[in-house]
Amino acid sequence: MKKTYEVLSSLLERTMALQTALVLFEWDNETLAPEDASSYTNRVIGVLSEEYYRIITGDEMGKAIEACEKEEGLSDVEQAIVKGAREAREDLICVPSEEYRENAQLVADAVRVWTKAKKSEDFDSFAPTLEKVISFKKKFASYRKKDDQKLYDVMLNEHEKDFNxxxxxxxxxxxxxxxxxxxxxxxxxxxxxxxxxxxxxxxxxxxxxxxxxxxxxxxxxxxxxxxxxxxxxxxxxxxxxxxxxxxxxxxxxxxxxxxxxxxxxxxxxxxxxxxxxxxxxxxxxxxxxxxxxxxxxxxxxxxxxxxxxxxxxxxxxxxxxxxxxxxxxxxxxxxxxxxxxxxxxxxxxxxxxxxxxxxxxxxxxxxxxxxxxxxxxxxxxxxxxxxxxxxxxxxxxxxxxxxxxxxxxxxxxxxxxxxxxxxxxxxxxxxxxxxxxxxxxxxxxxxxxxxxxxxxxxxxxxxxxxxxxxxxxxxxxxxxxxxxxxxxxxxxxxxxxx
Amino acid sequence: MKKTYEVLSSLLERTMALQTALVLFEWDNETLAPEDASSYTNRVIGVLSEEYYRIITGDEMGKAIEACEKEEGLSDVEQAIVKGAREAREDLICVPSEEYRENAQLVADAVRVWTKAKKSEDFDSFAPTLEKVISFKKKFASYRKKDDQKLYDVMLNEHEKDFNxxxxxxxxxxxxxxxxxxxxxxxxxxxxxxxxxxxxxxxxxxxxxxxxxxxxxxxxxxxxxxxxxxxxxxxxxxxxxxxxxxxxxxxxxxxxxxxxxxxxxxxxxxxxxxxxxxxxxxxxxxxxxxxxxxxxxxxxxxxxxxxxxxxxxxxxxxxxxxxxxxxxxxxxxxxxxxxxxxxxxxxxxxxxxxxxxxxxxxxxxxxxxxxxxxxxxxxxxxxxxxxxxxxxxxxxxxxxxxxxxxxxxxxxxxxxxxxxxxxxxxxxxxxxxxxxxxxxxxxxxxxxxxxxxxxxxxxxxxxxxxxxxxxxxxxxxxxxxxxxxxxxxxxxxxxxxx
Incomplete structure (x- = not known):
């Protein structure tokens, strides 16, 4: 049987590979991808980020994290990785999968809409998309929020943990x-x-x-x-x-x-x-x-x-x-x-x-x-x-x-x-x-x-x-x-x- | 319940997304990626192609294909897609997953080795890698070969179906x-x-x-x-x-x-x-x-x-x-x-x-x-x-x-x-x-x-x-x-x- 930590490690390897692919698509989108590609490529991006979601929120991952949290003798680095995995999971497990996917596609589209709006100096053409982005963002924050935490603080903590x-x-x-x-x-x-x-x-x-x-x-x-x-x-x-x-x-x-x-x-x-x-x-x-x-x-x-x-x-x-x-x-x-x-x-x-x-x-x-x-x-x-x-x-x-x-x-x-x-x-x-x-x-x-x-x-x-x-x-x-x-x-x- | 064809379609969407990511990595590798990135990026490529392998050879895919093959009333395009899925699956299901992954990583490395060997006009530095590539290629062909088909014909058919x-x-x-x-x-x-x-x-x-x-x-x-x-x-x-x-x-x-x-x-x-x-x-x-x-x-x-x-x-x-x-x-x-x-x-x-x-x-x-x-x-x-x-x-x-x-x-x-x-x-x-x-x-x-x-x-x-x-x-x-x-x-x- 595989060691407890190895089980987690190989699940994390899969999530990291998907994230790396998403990073590459984003890079490519901003620097090189042809203009008409977006709606087709965004489908791919949506599927990959759903795949990431599926693994990180899945039962297998949950069990692997829990097992590692109980395990003694893990190194400092391994413990930090387990903690990181736990946090990544908690960020997502509260978000319904359909909404997660929709949001990923929306954001990919929104960047294109913003780019055009900026070029044509036209805020109105961006506003409806921005509204959708905000609405998702608030909904996700409300899923993640703890006790009487402000929604804005939830968003802040995604980027800066120790502040409010x-x-x-x-x-x-x-x-x-x-x-x-x-x-x-x-x-x-x-x-x-x-x-x-x-x-x-x-x-x-x-x-x-x-x-x-x-x-x-x-x-x-x-x-x-x-x-x-x-x-x-x-x-x-x-x-x-x-x-x-x-x-x-x-x-x-x-x-x-x-x-x-x-x-x-x-x-x-x-x-x-x-x-x-x-x-x-x-x-x-x-x-x-x-x-x-x-x-x-x-x-x-x-x-x-x-x-x-x-x-x-x-x-x-x-x-x-x-x-x-x-x-x-x-x-x-x-x-x-x-x-x-x-x-x-x-x-x-x-x-x-x-x-x-x-x-x-x-x-x-x-x-x-x-x-x-x-x-x-x-x-x-x-x-x-x-x-x-x-x-x-x-x-x-x-x-x-x-x-x-x-x-x-x-x-x-x-x-x-x-x-x-x-x-x-x-x-x-x-x-x-x-x-x-x-x-x-x-x-x-x-x-x-x-x-x-x-x-x-x-x-x-x-x-x-x-x-x-x-x-x-x-x-x-x-x-x-x-x-x-x-x-x-x-x-x-x-x-x-x- | 989802329609038979939709089940297959959503599985195929996942395989297509992974393949598209692999294409993008390959493009990036040939045109832009920094020199020292390869061993780390190849790990990602290995995991993604294993993920592809997992879905295409999985039981879910097998059942979805079979169900579609029995389904009546599929359009010509749908039938062609089912047939394509069957062929993609048969190409891989005979290859053990470990070997599939090893080969994917090997090929990614091999391109780098070849590039250097060509630059330094040194066939000997490429030969051991080439030998490994050939050995995988032959092994895979032997898994795929039908009856008394020649190994070379199996390889040929990957690129050109109707020839020997x-x-x-x-x-x-x-x-x-x-x-x-x-x-x-x-x-x-x-x-x-x-x-x-x-x-x-x-x-x-x-x-x-x-x-x-x-x-x-x-x-x-x-x-x-x-x-x-x-x-x-x-x-x-x-x-x-x-x-x-x-x-x-x-x-x-x-x-x-x-x-x-x-x-x-x-x-x-x-x-x-x-x-x-x-x-x-x-x-x-x-x-x-x-x-x-x-x-x-x-x-x-x-x-x-x-x-x-x-x-x-x-x-x-x-x-x-x-x-x-x-x-x-x-x-x-x-x-x-x-x-x-x-x-x-x-x-x-x-x-x-x-x-x-x-x-x-x-x-x-x-x-x-x-x-x-x-x-x-x-x-x-x-x-x-x-x-x-x-x-x-x-x-x-x-x-x-x-x-x-x-x-x-x-x-x-x-x-x-x-x-x-x-x-x-x-x-x-x-x-x-x-x-x-x-x-x-x-x-x-x-x-x-x-x-x-x-x-x-x-x-x-x-x-x-x-x-x-x-x-x-x-x-x-x-x-x-x-x-x-x-x-x-x-x-x-x-x-x-x-």
């Missing part, structure tokens, strides 16, 4: 108190940073060359990774030996540079997962917040530092001599850090970025907890942008349609971006005790930083939660003060505030 | 009798065709532009298709709304042009399958021979005609003015039809091509039926090339390692290439009674030819065998005389033979 909206309300109010006055000071101070030279005259072919260079420079391993193009940059992985990132190329050339460093940061996380847990239920980044902490660590904390660019700015000038040969390094670094309230989250500077997230957080809560009329969303969105950022989007494609997430049913996900900023800053202040970032960057020793993160964050996958990682690494629980301190120090210096 | 080696021996001897004297006449006749201008100075970027143009020109629909790059050009499809072709770019510029027309021919076949049978066991091209008849119809019978190039040669000259502005259309058409015995099958001219196939056919029979020592293969290969084509490959990469097929376990496949030539010629002579090819091509009405093939060949998928198609379309059984007549007429004119 009470904690987040407090977090965002701290951010608001820190950022809004700082933004005001910057505006009033009057220092103008010119970043107009970053726009126009940067051929896509050269941007591609730079994107590949940067990914490799921060340590993204092309023997285990791929860089492609898609409308909305993202990272995905089949396992820790196949991690894929995308970017998109625009007139403003720093856009693709920083999106590539960002996605490479996500990629490094997945590449850093240990071999003994990849292809298991704990073999992925532990939460979206920790994922963003890594991507934004590379993009912003490291990637926008002068010391990062010191050794490689010459290469950039060489690529675009007509544009950059008269721009000294210092001016370039100021430009890529310019604070400027704007419409598009992914293009936002590091300071106003969290305000973009706050707006989405407030709207998500209204959608989920207050049943707000979807027709009012574009207006509500514009109002909030005007209030917090002082800019009002004129069309939905630079407003509510800008992000793919809601079409994928990802509610409760956006807060992770802000949490990630805060996690990253907390890690950064701790790491400064052990290493001199400027010196390492100047001497092209990013590997030291990367290896520290691999050792202390990446390798564990889902075996630790975000707050466990913060405690183990920094010796203290989640503390957003570091992020606010980071912003104040950085922007006071850049904008020469008193 | 007796028929093929006769076919190849007819070809030999037709081609060898013709080749001799051409050599003795002394007419020299200069095709040296096709080599060198054709930038890859422009070759890509031409490849896309040609695919679209022959009717490959990019709303339902993709063109990518891979080491070895191939066609695959997820269903009839997602068909993918690849090419590779070389110094000799006609190489990518004709490989794209060839693969587009395969692609048109899969795009032409009816909507009501796609994603079912009969929703693919019926046999490799018929597939090759379509690809080589477009590549050679149409694609190398002067009338084909008349309307578009100007575009080619425009792309490469330095190379082609002094080359008149007639000279270009002679060059792309030049007969020249050579090492590489995929680069072979239309006349000597079938000799390349004959060599593989003879060697395959020795491997399968005579247990020949693999170490001797490179030598044997070289001897046969010297005998039939008068050229002797100096290294295995331009000899025995040139083709991917054997690494994939595709024995009994090569004959389809020669059969395809013959099927295509038989169709061509029949179609000439109904249409004027030169006139259609000159006036850019390829759609008439394409639609005829869609109507009479493509749409049926596996619902008719190759010989049934030939009978239904041309009114006679398979007859290789047409192909020999085609070659004689074409090359007598080109080389001005008496």
């Amino acid at each position: 909206s009470e904690l987040l309300d407090e977090f965002f109010s701290q951010l608001k108190e820190g950022i809004v006055p700082l933004l005001k000071e910057i505006k009033e101070n009057g220092k103008e940073i010119d970043n107009s030279f970053l726009v126009g005259g940067y051929p896509v072919e050269k941007q591609k060359e730079m994107a590949e260079f940067l990914a490799e420079y921060v340590g993204f391993d092309f023997h285990k990774g791929v860089l492609s193009e898609s409308a909305h940059p993202f990272t995905t992985n089949l396992h820790n030996h196949d991690v894929r990132i995308t970017t998109s190329y625009h007139d403003k050339m720093d856009s693709s540079m920083f999106s590539v460093i960002h996605e490479a940061g996500h990629g490094l996380y997945e590449l850093g997962i240990r071999d003994d847990i990849t292809q298991t239920p704990v073999g992925q980044g532990t939460s979206m917040g920790v994922h963003e902490s890594q991507s934004r660590f590379f993009e912003n904390i490291i990637g926008r530092k002068e010391a990062f660019w010191e050794p490689i700015y010459g290469k950039l000038v060489e690529l675009y001599p007509d544009k950059l040969k008269k721009i000294p390094l210092e001016q370039f670094v100021e430009a890529i850090n310019k604070v400027e309230p704007s419409f598009i989250r992914t293009e936002a500077d590091e300071l106003t970025y969290s305000l973009h997230i706050m707006i989405r957080y407030e709207i998500e809560k209204m959608i989920v907890e207050e049943d707000i009329d979807l027709e009012k969303l574009p207006e509500l969105w514009a109002d909030k942008y005007e209030e917090y950022l002082g800019v009002r989007p004129e069309n939905p494609s630079e407003g509510i349609l800008q992000d793919i997430h809601w079409s994928q049913g990802m509610f409760g996900y956006f807060p992770s971006y802000a949490l990630g900023n805060a996690f990253g800053a907390q890690l950064y202040y701790h790491m400064q005790k052990e290493m001199d970032f400027d010196e390492l960057l100047r001497t092209e020793r990013i590997d030291v930083i990367r290896n520290y993160l691999k050792e202390n964050v990446h390798q564990f996958g889902k075996m630790k939660t975000s707050r466990e990682i913060l405690k183990d690494v920094t010796g203290e629980d989640f503390n957003p003060e570091y992020f606010i301190r980071y912003l104040k120090e950085k922007y006071s210096k850049l904008y020469e505030l008193s | 080696s007796e028929l093929l021996d006769e076919f190849f001897s007819q070809l030999k009798e037709g081609i060898v004297p013709l080749l001799k006449e051409i050599k003795e006749n002394g007419k020299e065709i200069d095709n040296s201008f096709l080599v060198g100075g054709y930038p890859v970027e422009k070759q890509k532009e031409m490849a896309e143009f040609l695919a679209e020109y022959v009717g490959f629909d990019f709303h339902k298709g993709v063109l990518s790059e891979s080491a070895h050009p191939f066609t695959t499809n997820l269903h009839n709304h997602d068909v993918r072709i690849t090419t590779s770019y070389h110094d000799k510029m006609d190489s990518s042009m004709f490989s794209v027309i060839h693969e587009a021919g395969h692609g048109l076949y899969e795009l032409g399958i009816r909507d009501d049978i796609t994603q079912t066991p009969v929703g693919q091209g019926t046999s490799m021979g018929v597939h090759e008849s379509q690809s080589r119809f477009f590549e050679n019978i149409i694609g190398r005609k002067e009338a084909f190039w008349e309307p578009i040669y100007g575009k080619l000259v425009e792309l490469y003015p330095d190379k082609l502005k002094k080359i008149p259309l007639e000279q270009f058409v002679e060059a792309i039809n030049k007969v020249e015995p050579s090492f590489i099958r995929t680069e072979a001219d239309e006349l000597t091509y079938s000799l390349h196939i004959m060599i593989r056919y003879e060697i395959e029979k020795m491997i399968v039926e005579e247990d020949i020592d693999l170490e001797k293969l490179p030598e044997l290969w070289a001897d046969k090339y010297e005998e039939y084509l008068g050229v002797r490959p100096e290294n295995p990469s331009e000899g025995i390692l040139q083709d991917i097929h054997w690494s994939q376990g595709m024995f009994g496949y090569f004959p389809s290439y020669a059969l395809g030539n013959a099927f295509g010629a038989q169709l061509y002579y029949h179609m000439q009674k109904e249409m004027d090819f030169d006139e259609l091509l000159r006036t850019e009405r390829i759609d008439v030819i394409r639609n005829y093939l869609k109507e009479n060949v493509h749409q049926f998928g596996k619902m008719k065998t190759s010989r049934e198609i030939l009978k239904d379309v041309t009114g006679e059984d398979f007859n290789p005389e047409y192909f020999i007549r085609y070659l004689k007429e074409k090359y007598s004119k080109l080389y001005e033979l008496s």
Whole structure:
């Protein structure tokens, strides 16, 4: 007879294989699949995710998990895998199979509908689909919710286990108190940073060359990774030996540079997962917040530092001599850090970025907890942008349609971006005790930083939660003060505030 | 209770989804996947193909097929699907599940091993893997074989149902009798065709532009298709709304042009399958021979005609003015039809091509039926090339390692290439009674030819065998005389033979 753990292991192997196939279909859909394929391919995706559902919720799996939970002598890794399997099962066993399948197909369609709506700047054509996505999302959350848990908190916990909206309300109010006055000071101070030279005259072919260079420079391993193009940059992985990132190329050339460093940061996380847990239920980044902490660590904390660019700015000038040969390094670094309230989250500077997230957080809560009329969303969105950022989007494609997430049913996900900023800053202040970032960057020793993160964050996958990682690494629980301190120090210096 | 047919249909849907996923993994592996991913991804592929095996050989499937076979009132399409399911099941139910899985993983590895061996011109590093592949292939054939069927015929029937080696021996001897004297006449006749201008100075970027143009020109629909790059050009499809072709770019510029027309021919076949049978066991091209008849119809019978190039040669000259502005259309058409015995099958001219196939056919029979020592293969290969084509490959990469097929376990496949030539010629002579090819091509009405093939060949998928198609379309059984007549007429004119 097979050993107890082996029975579970071979069932999990089947679920992992199906999930990996689903990841590949999603990747293919976003990067390559022909336009007319979707309805046929979505059928396949529906069947595969039903197959996954069938195994994870099946009796065999239930018995195997229970047997392993009683088993003594399992290793720590095996115990973590059993726990991961239990959680994956509980997420789904409360959802009726028909609804599960319908939702999977709906989401696949919804991404297409969103893509078209965004292109044609037409929120109304997306609203009915969004409504269906929301309705499924709420229904599933109501199945999963425990006791008097809020529906929104259920959604949040899919991406970030140790948090709830009470904690987040407090977090965002701290951010608001820190950022809004700082933004005001910057505006009033009057220092103008010119970043107009970053726009126009940067051929896509050269941007591609730079994107590949940067990914490799921060340590993204092309023997285990791929860089492609898609409308909305993202990272995905089949396992820790196949991690894929995308970017998109625009007139403003720093856009693709920083999106590539960002996605490479996500990629490094997945590449850093240990071999003994990849292809298991704990073999992925532990939460979206920790994922963003890594991507934004590379993009912003490291990637926008002068010391990062010191050794490689010459290469950039060489690529675009007509544009950059008269721009000294210092001016370039100021430009890529310019604070400027704007419409598009992914293009936002590091300071106003969290305000973009706050707006989405407030709207998500209204959608989920207050049943707000979807027709009012574009207006509500514009109002909030005007209030917090002082800019009002004129069309939905630079407003509510800008992000793919809601079409994928990802509610409760956006807060992770802000949490990630805060996690990253907390890690950064701790790491400064052990290493001199400027010196390492100047001497092209990013590997030291990367290896520290691999050792202390990446390798564990889902075996630790975000707050466990913060405690183990920094010796203290989640503390957003570091992020606010980071912003104040950085922007006071850049904008020469008193 | 579900209707009998619906039970089968939903089981088949699951097998189709798994097969589609396997196709996508294979596509991804050949075109994009990072180098180090294979051993991890192959695990996934192994599990998915085992999952497929589990369903197709399971009791549920067996009962569903039997129930449908007894059911009255099924439509023709439904009956064909039931029959297809029965055949797919019988192919596998005789193979033990462990062996099935091992073989799937082995083949995935073997392609990687072959790729490296070819690159390093080292047959010895591939031989042990090839030996394993052959051993599985033979074992599976022995499980499948009926009565006193030859093992090689079992392999052949996987790709071409209505044929056996007796028929093929006769076919190849007819070809030999037709081609060898013709080749001799051409050599003795002394007419020299200069095709040296096709080599060198054709930038890859422009070759890509031409490849896309040609695919679209022959009717490959990019709303339902993709063109990518891979080491070895191939066609695959997820269903009839997602068909993918690849090419590779070389110094000799006609190489990518004709490989794209060839693969587009395969692609048109899969795009032409009816909507009501796609994603079912009969929703693919019926046999490799018929597939090759379509690809080589477009590549050679149409694609190398002067009338084909008349309307578009100007575009080619425009792309490469330095190379082609002094080359008149007639000279270009002679060059792309030049007969020249050579090492590489995929680069072979239309006349000597079938000799390349004959060599593989003879060697395959020795491997399968005579247990020949693999170490001797490179030598044997070289001897046969010297005998039939008068050229002797100096290294295995331009000899025995040139083709991917054997690494994939595709024995009994090569004959389809020669059969395809013959099927295509038989169709061509029949179609000439109904249409004027030169006139259609000159006036850019390829759609008439394409639609005829869609109507009479493509749409049926596996619902008719190759010989049934030939009978239904041309009114006679398979007859290789047409192909020999085609070659004689074409090359007598080109080389001005008496």
